[in-house]
Amino acid sequence: MRDRIEGVLSGRMRPAPARHSATVVVLRDHAVHGLQAFMLRRVRSMAFAPGAHVFPGGSVDPRDGEADLAWSGPSPAEWGAAFNADETLARELVCAAVRETFEESLVLLAGPTAESVVDDTRGDEWEADRQALLDRSQSFGRFLDRRGLVLRSDLLRPWAHWVTPAIEPKRFDTRFFVAAIPEGQRARDVSTEADQVAWVRPAEAAERARKGEWVMLPPTLATLSELAEFETVADVLAAPREIVVLEPTAEIVDGEAYLVMPESVPLLYAQG
Template sequence: MLVRDGANGPEVFLQRRVDAMAFAAGMTVFPGGGVDASDAAAEIGWAGPDPVWWGARFDTDPERAQALVCAAVRETFEECGVLLAGPTADTVVSDTSVYRSARERLERREVSLSQFLAAEHLVLRADLLRPWANWITPVIEQRRYDTRFFVAVLPQGQLADGATSEAREVRWCTPAEALDRWHDGLDVLLPPTWSQLVALSEFGSTAEIFAAEAEIEPIMPVLPAEGGSRLEFPHNERYFADLPDPSRLRGSR
């Protein structure tokens, strides 16, 4: 979840996925993606909390934690051009356009994140990320994911864009605006995305968001044992109460 301070409070960067995607087609989501085998590479310039720290927060081993952090940095760069890395442990790049070619090669899997960072003499800034949540796809879904959510503040000078094959459109908006768009039928939000937007809407600045210490408990929505079609998850009553009427949904996505 990429955030920045706006005139009306914190804003979050959102993408509407293209309709051809195998999972969550047409949905409005945060930038993200899967962990690649190369994300677990041990040789990488690293600044900030180490993999042991991340493993403790996400309840996993350090090797997996490193892969998760690397995947978050890589996918954020691939999908919106924001790079959480810098020449030194206390700096961050301000203009990522000079890495446009490398970004395209990363997306095509021609180079790994560690190879890219080494070639450009950059250090991954793990301290520019914070752990936020962990949602697991319900067992009723054919495609299942164990998803860790991160939060990061847009580095000064960098711009988030929509130059990715996976997004049909992108926008910055406050969490409240995003929730209003969903309620009005303009966007479709899966429960995990909705839940994070609700949480972010409680903060008055990106500094407050970044300073928050989220309690991360794995959440896997389930169908009630007594039967029914509505998944159970934290605050699901509010989600389904605010769910837009199908007649108000936009005709195309």
């Protein structure tokens, strides 16, 4: 890490480009445990964040920008204003958010009409569609069109915007969304990139990360720490958010390498 910091700071090493991606924190209200988030543990063979607990998400597919898919809710222009992105990128990000969530959990934020949502995504035909999206033999727009579905962008809310530090060899420019799991749907352990899934209270997940029980990237921990302040899904969805770019920086202080969080990010780990 120190060598990379020195290389980037001196200009000897050029930071890797950050790929646009989307992450969705799927939420539910549990009768006993209260507000919970759906999380996956990445398999340890993954090149990026092996063994880390994450939310569903992934990189934008170039075809996510297809303009002819049925769309309900805030327009790409409105999403662009929220995330400081042009209309094309905003469309790609929202589509990637919905697509990746379906690919990794079978939760689908789409419905037969602009006011309805699919109530069950279990079964062989849905799994075949999921596999076709995974192997890119079917675009997300084609999937929705063939099934006669409307993307429900109104079921999403913008939450945060994080960029991987410049010293990392693999970098992502990620917009974070939050959404309630639609009534009747079930999040399932279907992702080949994960070996474990769980519904967990944000405060509990954050505490496990702070104790070293769960591996977690700073953006995930920061998001959980923020969500721990809310009691219900409705509270989260109604919370006003000002989206700013959050990019940790790497510094060498007294000969030691440190990753420094943006000033606006709450303290993630206790000091001392």
